[in-house]
Amino acid sequence: MSYKLCGKCREEKSLDQFAVYTSRSGKTCPYFICKACKNDYQASRRKVVATPAKKKPANYVSKVWPIAGDTPARVAATFLDLEFSVAKAILREDGRYFMASANGKLPERFELLGIFNCNMPYRDLVRELAA
Secondary structure, X not given: OOEEEOOOOOOEEEHHHEEEEEOOOOOEEEEEEEHHXXXXXXXXXXXXXXXXXXXXXXXXXXXXXXXXXXXXXXXXXHHHHHOOOOOEEEEEEOOEEEXXXXXXXXXXXXXXXXXXXXXXXXXXXXXXXXX
């Protein structure tokens, strides 16, 4: 039985303890490291280092943009034409109407009229805005 020196652990081991591969010529050849060292190397390559998750800012302030219209009915019509599928907050400041994303903190200077979804029927939205 022939023996060979492992390239990593530097121990002399028999050839049946070495992993083998087939060369392009079809000849079976042993690797330069033994099966145990090869398995340790492959296991270390498979290890995934856990990265810490990015924390979202705790106080996300909603983006606010104006809505065209001077009456609640026109504001509701404009809002429904935008066809958002996510709930939005309707705000008022000095007689002007604004829309903001509902998932964040709303600025204090605005009066909250309600949080609406565009899938809501038109007449219910107008009633709620007019109230």
